[in-house]
Amino acid sequence: MKRLQRLRQNVHIRDLTSQIGFTVNHLIQPLFAVEGIKHDGEIEGLKGTKRLSITSTLKQIESDLNNGVTQFILFGVPAIKMGETDYFYNHDFTTKVISEIREKFGRALHLWVDTCLCSVTSHGHCCVFHQNGQIHSEKTLDLLSQSALKFTQAGADGISPSDMMDGRVKAIRETLDAGNYLMTPIMSYSTKFASQLYGPFRNAASSAPQFGDRTQYQIDVRNRQDAISSSIRCAEEGADLLMVKPAMPSLDLIQPIAEKTNLPVGAYQVSGEYAGLVALEKAGLIDFNKGLLETWYVLKRGGAQFIITYGARYAKSLGVGLK
Ligand code: PBG
Numbered sequence: 435m436k437r438l439q440r441l442r443q444n445v446h447i448r449d450l451t452s453q454i455g456f457t458v459n460h461l462i463q464p465l466f467a468v469e470g471i472k473h474d475g476e477i478e479g480l481k482g483t484k485r486l487s488i489t490s491t492l493k494q495i496e497s498d499l500n501n502g503v504t505q506f507i508l509f510g511v512p513a514i515k516m517g518e519t520d521y522f523y524n525h526d527f528t529t530k531v532i533s534e535i536r537e538k539f540g541r542a543l544h545l546w547v548d549t550c551l552c553s554v555t556s557h558g559h560c561c562v563f564h565q566n567g568q569i570h571s572e573k574t575l576d577l578l579s580q581s582a583l584k585f586t587q588a589g590a591d592g593i594s595p596s597d598m599m600d601g602r603v604k605a606i607r608e609t610l611d612a613g614n615y616l617m618t619p620i621m622s623y624s625t626k627f628a629s630q631l632y633g634p635f636r637n638a639a640s641s642a643p644q645f646g647d648r649t650q651y652q653i654d655v656r657n658r659q660d661a662i663s664s665s666i667r668c669a670e671e672g673a674d675l676l677m678v679k680p681a682m683p684s685l686d687l688i689q690p691i692a693e694k695t696n697l698p699v700g701a702y703q704v705s706g707e708y709a710g711l712v713a714l715e716k717a718g719l720i721d722f723n724k725g726l727l728e729t730w731y732v733l734k735r736g737g738a739q740f741i742i743t744y745g746a747r748y749a750k751s752l753g754v755g756l757k
């Protein structure tokens with residue numbers, strides 16, 4: 435286990451997980467790159483975030499870098515979905531986005547790549563199923579591991595599995611190690627609740643489930659014990675960084691998870707949390723900028739070492755320090 439080396443070797447990760455102060459380096463900006471779109475599309479409720487073509491993704495990153503953002507998490511949304519039974523995942527689009535980002539910006543940024551199946555399965559679930567409707571664990575873990583490897587080969591700096599399947603961190607770690615990517619970190623969505631607050635995201639990533647919901651694999655909000663053990667499981671499987679999601683509704687869990695695992699724990703301020711602030715602003719009820727900053731302060735106070743937020747690109751203008 436080379437975890438400590440992975441966490442120390444990269445200046446971006448050292449800044450991201452620093453427990454001193456609060457700077458834009460503690461924030462990760464999500465990006466949605468969508469295959470086959472002619473015009474960048476606004477995402478309902480997510481002010482400032484769009485579904486972007488590859489060219490626009492590069493432009494967006496350039497502007498974000500100018501605003502001090504150094505950390506990104508990429509969601510690749512391919513045009514073609516996987517067949518119901520052939521389980522064929524075409525990675526070409528997402529790997530192309532990754533390699534173009536790498537080529538253009540070199541090491542100026544740290545690029546996490548969200549690794550899941552829901553934006554490529556025709557049914558929108560984060561896994562594939564057997565004919566009888568049971569989760570096909572083996573095939574799911576294989577598809578996720580192969581994705582992680584391909585994304586890393588294309589130039590991803592870190593892999594971020596968001597599927598919540600048992601064993602995925604272990605499977606991905608083994609595959610990366612076997613490919614000699616010993617230093618590629620895994621930032622796991624380790625405590626992820628089944629939440630209504632992912633609504634706007636599912637439009638952005640074309641990933642709404644076509645039947646049922648995600649309660650088979652995401653955590654029931656009533657279950658604190660499951661929430662904590664889910665992160666411990668990821669730590670045992672070899673995750674380098676952990677995360678709670680949604681962010682503010684998981685505030686009570688950040689510290690216990692950090693204490694039990696001794697790993698960096700971040701929070702994902704999800705689409706619905708962000709869109710809630712946008713909606714309040716639209717109704718003339720709050721000052722959006724002050725509200726956004728307030729939520730980040732609350733998450734830092736609660737012990738989040740880093741925050742994934744759609745508002746990272748506004749941090750500088752909100753006065754969040756650069757160093
Ligand atoms: C996909 C994924 C989701 C989010 C991140 N990765 C949605 C889901 O699980 O339904 C949610 C992010 C957000 O709402 O901002 N596994």
Ligand code: ZN
Pocket residue numbers: 550551552553559560596597
């Ligand atoms: Zn998913």
